[in-house]
Amino acid sequence: GQQLNQSPQSMFIQEGEDVSMNCTSSSIFNTWLWYKQDPGEGPVLLIALYKAGELTSNGRLTAQFGITRKDSFLNISASIPSDVGIYFCAGSELGGTASKLTFGTGTRLQVTL
């Protein structure tokens, strides 16, 4: 199955800094999702994007659905210690359904005080 290219693989930042991560695909996607996984827990949905060009915020998090439909970006502003975790992008290809989500390999975020 296809996998998404997610970068960076890991980030070490200081509290208060902004964070950016992205995902790219070789296929056109009609949905992009961003999840966060805390240690010892399952992933939790942060933001869902359904239209090319869409920009959606959830508190300090902002995600964008790329115009080409082949990429998506997640930004976290003014990071805090509880932002620590693994962030996954996921997408559904054009014509796909909830049954066929493809996940990225994850970005591990560490926040230092």
Added chain:
Amino acid sequence: EAQVTQNPRYLITVTGKKLTVTCSQNMNHEYMSWYRQDPGLGLRQIYYSMNVEVTDKGDVPEGYKVSRKEKRNFPLILESPSPNQTSLYFCASSLSVTVPGTQYFGPGTRLLVL
């Protein structure tokens, strides 16, 4: 409380000894799915189910079986586990089948096959 539960949370077993990981959701969701998570590979789908008695293979189904006899339950069966099935397993459910969106994930089952 709306949730997806998995049991057991941790399991150590030996090669060839059949095991079942249970998954249950209390949200009346149509869609359920199993994933495995391995370092550097993210989440990969094993099997999914669109409704009772309807199951289909995901990207990595080899060595696994599932069943969906009731809407709320979707057990994952390893008939003859092997060490390469050592992994972290997640069950997920979703209300909508046609619109990709919120999948609620269980807490995970960490499996070690010796």
